[in-house]
Amino acid sequence: MFAQSTEGNPEEQKAAAETVGATEVVFKDLAHTRQIDSLWLATLYDTSRYNEAQQAVQSPWDSIALHDSLWSTALFKERLAALDARTPFHVEYNVSLEQIVRGYLKKRRTSMQRLIGLSHYYFPMFEAILAQYGLPLEMKYLAIVESALAPTATSPAGARGLWQFMFQTGKSFGLEVNSYVDDRCDPLQSTIAAAKYLNKLHNSLDDWDLALAAYNSGPGNVSKAIRRSGGRTNYWNIRSFLPRETAGYVPAFLATMYLFEYAQEYGLEGGRPKHPFITTDTVRVKKMISLEQVARVSQANLAEIEFLNPSYTLGLIPAVKDHPYYLRLPRDIMGSFVTHEDSIYALAQQEFNQREQPLPELMNQNNRIRYRVRSGDYLGKIAEQFGVTVQKIKQWNSLKNNQISIGQRLTIIPRRIPVDQKPTEQKISTNNASGVYIVRPGDSLWSIAQKFPQISIDDLKKWNGISGNKITPGMSLRVQKES
Template structure:
């Protein structure tokens, strides 16, 4: 089991600002309750709670909130946390750190309190003090992001750990392993929140195929991790050694015990463990201490965008892509990817006797279920027409080479050029959502754009509208798909082409041109 660090939807360094915006709009959301779901349309009607003059102001507020969402999504698809934690553990030096905000006597007292309520050996030593103070001094921003994200994952972890009679503090292991990123992947191939290797994952029932990697499924991988940790504890009879074995394998721990002359305390065999594992338990204990005494150190406990209990699953009845789900529900693709991280290609397969499910926000589930027949008809039509001329046969002038910048993620790039995430992945042979700064991507844009080398605008021709043209005013809860269902023969792509729209976002009040011809 290789060590690592997942983290997020959810919602992060700018978490304080986002939380304030979320709280400020909460009362408005309460006033504008869902009143009825029309079985024929995938549209959730809202009760008008404000006057026209106030509506304009509200739209401005939503536009501002959208900018905050953009910052959050940048954090979600950034590997900075994962890379930072991995580096911090492998390069621990244990040199004294000047951090007067935490006196040594105070730390000793708190560690003693922790030791009394956990089966881990939380005893003071200068090396542990060095790690704790180093994290508090140099990693506050990262820790705040993790604390915000942990509000989504920790309840799920605690429930499963409790079922297996495992110390609840084990939840902090996922921070050290993956930075709470379900799709985190180590240099040796360990994957997911709990960083399972391929063989170990298979051994514990985690399916890995071309479409699915259940090592990235938060619920299934947590169950597997609990089972594996239970086995390790039965072998060593000590939770510190069980964690060391989880990271480097039982064999490396027993060799360290032999080389140390028979000592069985982690701190006494640490110098005989692989370097990565030597810093593993100190990092785990340091994170445990900081999370348990977060408020004392000035960290804020912020609520994530939504909790796991505010989501639900639907068993799929036909192969469907997250792009398509986003299109018919209006749910941002990034939210769907966050909630469904085990689908490697953003495709949910349908296989007899397999139970593949789509996780959605609760306020979307009802609409999806009520319109399943129409949705799957749309999906089948999409798959039926997907055989198209391949990009390599297009005119070379129709493509661009995009260089990935800091803060980029696939959804952001797709919206910029009016294409789908799945298309970018197909054009570039990508099997995951991970991008690296400087990476070059081939894009065949639908949306007009400006090249980086000049201010010359390269336009992609918008399809002209023919026949009887009408204007449709977007209502609250509308999606491109639900609007297309109102006009026979009109597809989502038609609406996009006629109105020069990229992505799937609509704003109430927006005017759309629709051809009835």
């Protein structure tokens, strides 16, 4: 834990660990550097961005019906016209949009206020990136429609993150996915990718409403809708020709934008986050460390550290040569971490060395395994066998609850292979004289390397002239170096 001192002469304070043990690290921070951070934080909290006045009294929409006396269609039209004048979107009145807005106020008031609170964390970062790429700043509301600002949100189809990227789409815009990291869940990286994608869609369609529709359903569906409508290019004129989900997508975006822009008028107020994005900072990780270790040594809440670092799917930050990975922390913690990082890494390594099972090599997402549920299995048991969490298994397989059935196939990215899953020497199809292994169904380079403790995935690739990770059943692989 940190025992931080800000008293005394800064020159006399030493940036050194007082104790380094298996369970405790006590530090004294540099007082003058903490003073600099403190002044910087005071400046950040003083900006108008984080101090918008909100009305304390909330209208009791949840307890009464929305009669005409509590809702003015004329005023709604007036505000829509004002939005239309100051945004590049086609904000026009129609009955459907009015019903959505009134429905949100009636049924989603609490969730809208929660989203307003979360927006104080994400929106400053969104706006900076959207401005950098020349997109309308109002595009920030798209992340609310896509994910409700949940950085690890996963759709049944497999889309992930604030901006709901599918695996291949994310990859095409530079988002990395491997056994440790899913950049689709990284707020900064995924927002940059979303800005690039939206720009590309707008360049093709020359209309922001259509770009939104294409983001949801794909540019092909929008193109077909334009053809079926006789060449019309206004979203509202082609809406009936779009997939059902997309037909309600743009109205949901417009309704969200409307309520956020007029939140104060409707008494919608969300709390400000403890650490807005701009009051956090990143440091490049030099050695592998877990988020749990970071939280423990900094006396921070683990949930908070995980919230700031949602892209590390296993709760571990790898250290890979020539490939930087970063840890995001509140600035009031960052100073102590940087000052004492060598001691922290030493403690982390000491704990890793005491673990019974070795940590996995950094591997591509394609090296996942498929596990068949057996009699007596339950998610907790399977998670324990493979060294992962129940939540991760549910995420990888889009499970809404903990129910599984015998014979069901589960995708797992293992941190270890259970003893009863490891083949014996007799079961390994290897010609000992020639050092050749015959690939079996379900094998991957990673699982084969696990069967031969003295070799790595890189060895298999090098000895067999493999550039990627694809192998097929029946393939012969050399599992020892030629003499």
